[in-house]
Amino acid sequence: MNTLISTGCVPPADRSAHWRDAIARAYFPLDLRFREAERFGGRLEEWNLGQVSLSRLRSEALSYHRLPQHLACDEEEHLLVTIPLRSEIFFAQAGREVYCKPGGYIIERSDQPYDFSYDARADLWVMKVAAAALGGRIRAPDRFCGMQFNAGGGVSGLFVDMLHHIPQRFATMTAEAREAVGLHLVELLALSIHADERTLTSGGSSVRAAHLSRAEHFVRANLHRPELGPELIAQSCGISVRYLHALFRDTDRTLGQWVRDLRLEAVKMDLRAAGARQSIAEICFRRGFGDVAHFSRLFKQHVGCSPGEYRQENLRTCRRDPALDQAEGEAPA
Known part of the structure; x- marks a missing residue:
């Protein structure tokens, strides 16, 4: 529109x-x-x-x-x-x-x-x-x-x-x-x-922020790996698991919650993608969730609807009648 x-x-x-x-x-x-x-x-x-x-x-x-x-x-x-x-x-x-x-x-x-x-x-x-x-x-x-x-x-x-x-x-x-x-x-x-x-330096010391940034880049690039956890993340950043957890003490989420939320956001992006043909199970495994039933419960708990309902709602939004969009929008005034 x-x-x-x-x-x-x-x-x-x-x-x-x-x-x-x-x-x-x-x-x-x-x-x-x-x-x-x-x-x-x-x-x-x-x-x-x-x-x-x-x-x-x-x-x-x-x-x-x-x-x-x-x-x-x-x-x-x-x-x-x-x-x-x-x-x-x-x-x-x-x-x-x-x-x-x-x-x-x-x-x-x-x-x-x-x-x-x-x-x-x-x-x-x-x-x-x-x-x-x-x-x-x-x-x-x-x-x-x-x-x-x-x-x-x-x-x-x-x-x-x-x-x-x-x-x-x-x-x-x-x-x-x-x-x-x-x-x-x-x-x-x-x-x-x-x-x-x-x-790298906003919101904390440059060293701490640099470690957080490296962890963030690694996690985003490896969301598909079911084994993605503290040990793997810490190893990729060259720091201890204890220090990795300490980096997240001043944030509003634990490391595990942060990885989970990143995965859910990635799933939402996949479900919103117009023309996507992957099944919900395929998306679930692609983003590192190992069990479809557990994933579906987690998604509904955090988003408020099932993955299928979320996808259908976004499809309805994309396929709206252009004439309806024009009627709801403002004509040149």
């Missing part, structure tokens, strides 16, 4: 409310503060890519505020990846402040209050993704909120280049292709964050 919202044909007195509603639908509820509400102009175009929403936002100077009362409305935590193309942006959350110029990007989290603004006409790419989707690829991605990342070179440049191509290709892509592109964007974003040296 592709939607376009503009203030161009909206009476001046209604523009601020029109824009506020558009922002809430595209991202989540925010408090907006306009310099001159009746002279405000903005344009927001959005492309749905399965589990990812991509938008291009152009507007006059404006400030956005995520307030405590907004948080109760959200059932799932989301992240916004904002890439300025024209003007510098300001962002503050959880005690961190950052000014991000074109050539960089920032990450915002929906589950904490924040302030976001730009003092001149802005042109932004904004990618919205569930925190769990990125968390399946990067340990604790919310620790990178309030940091500026380079968007110009290497895999980061490839990530941004891909955003620019999507609007031209979107209409000719099937629903399956769009979902695959969305997943690819998440993978590129994860690689971009991993490429930043601060990924």
Whole structure:
């Protein structure tokens, strides 16, 4: 689905409310503060890519505020990846402040209050993704909120280049292709964050964080191995099993819980993949679970439905009638 919202044909007195509603639908509820509400102009175009929403936002100077009362409305935590193309942006959350110029990007989290603004006409790419989707690829991605990342070179440049191509290709892509592109964007974003040296040193000492990062890379690459456990992980990192467990004492999960959650997130990604033909049993064994019945109970306990129900619900979402999507979306205004 592709939607376009503009203030161009909206009476001046209604523009601020029109824009506020558009922002809430595209991202989540925010408090907006306009310099001159009746002279405000903005344009927001959005492309749905399965589990990812991509938008291009152009507007006059404006400030956005995520307030405590907004948080109760959200059932799932989301992240916004904002890439300025024209003007510098300001962002503050959880005690961190950052000014991000074109050539960089920032990450915002929906589950904490924040302030976001730009003092001149802005042109932004904004990618919205569930925190769990990125968390399946990067340990604790919310620790990178309030940091500026380079968007110009290497895999980061490839990530941004891909955003620019999507609007031209979107209409000719099937629903399956769009979902695959969305997943690819998440993978590129994860690689971009991993490429930043601060990924190793944020949230703890550099030595401790480096060991955690090595463990994370090894586990993600070996989820298919049923024997994946503390001994194998510790051996791959060149540390003792006792020290490996100690690394996780300051996190919100034990090592075993973390590996289990990574496997479940990988299974969810496999079940969401449009066009996938593997049976649930095949996916179960591919992600390192040794018993289908135990896996199914574990999945339902943590996700709230069976693997088959989860797959069917996502298939229904992908196969929705395009006419229905158009009716629910906003026509150009």
